[in-house]
Amino acid sequence: MHPKKRLLDDEAKRLLAELEGKELTARDRNRIPLQGMATQDPGERILNMNEVALGYTEAQVRVEAMRCLQCKTKPCVKGCPVGIDIPAFIHEAEKGDYAKAVSIIKESSLLPSVCGRVCPQELQCQMYCTVGKAKKDVEQSVSIGRIERFVADYTREHGLDEIPRVGDDSGKSVAIVGSGPASISAAADLRREGHRVVLFEALHKAGGVLVYGIPEFRLPKEIVEYELEILRKMGVEIRLNYLVGKTRTVDELFDKDGFD
Ligand code: SF4
Incomplete structure (x- = not known):
């Protein structure tokens, strides 16, 4: 110590x-x-x-x-x-x-x-x-x-964390653009309501400002990665290197990929 x-x-x-x-x-x-x-x-x-x-x-x-x-x-x-x-x-x-x-x-x-x-x-x-x-x-x-x-x-x-419960499948799919703290919070809330959730991140690491804006000596990256892993265990899909507007337009997400 x-x-x-x-x-x-x-x-x-x-x-x-x-x-x-x-x-x-x-x-x-x-x-x-x-x-x-x-x-x-x-x-x-x-x-x-x-x-x-x-x-x-x-x-x-x-x-x-x-x-x-x-x-x-x-x-x-x-x-x-x-x-x-x-x-x-x-x-x-x-x-x-x-x-x-x-x-x-x-x-x-x-x-x-x-x-x-x-x-x-x-x-x-x-x-x-x-x-x-x-x-x-x-x-x-x-x-x-x-x-x-x-x-x-x-x-x-101490390995005591529990994965937050998710709701029964609502049949709805939600696309979230970006994977910063607001997106992470929204994704968790939407999974709790039973919606399918996909986070689209333009960069090669998820976390947004938590990873790219806050230095290691204030917020270690391994902590952000741990919290993202909890989100994945709740069933949230995270797609990296995916620039909404270029890789796929918003209209395509609705019309071709079935998001609601
Ligand atoms: S206001 Fe302060 S003292 Fe009162 S419940 Fe909240 S933390 Fe405790």
Whole structure:
């Protein structure tokens, strides 16, 4: 483990031993310090292309999840573009049931490893967080993105991910042009409704901006490939080197290929 991460982990383990099993009041939760995330130092990061942000440890994620007040009105959800049930998945993270946490996230988003890394949470869910508002500092909000990243990484690394269910065959075929995050999300939602889905990607790798726009040190390519593999397992077909408008026109997709 990276030495900076180990230091944070030691402190989180000490806190966890103190807090675990206690009936925590809102006041207790408010007193729990924000869990920082270790990063590579500039001197290290110029020598490699690995991720700069090193993620939480298990003790850290449990302690950070304990900071959540489980607000009845769920203000954080209003700030999430896909409406993830944030308090519900954080509650599972607090208990240590990371697979359940991910299954809750995947009801609304197929990309927790990606969103946990690259979503601007401080302008979305975390901006609405009651904890940050009470402390008048958005940086003190519950670290929703870091928790999301940890639970997604944990389930991936431990082989605990389940393939989201797909609906009964609707008999309809949908062509999606491009294979970036919007297309991936649309494809997953359409498969859940039982439609046949084909993604057409003009370039030789799928993922769009996730692959061609975000550098490796922010979002490792193997994570994008893993999420695309889940999509394939849901039955989505991905056709590469296929330029809609040239390889095939939109009219041809409708008239010759039977898309609806
Ligand atoms: S607003 Fe913050 S404290 Fe409240 S449920 Fe959401 S994450 Fe938890």
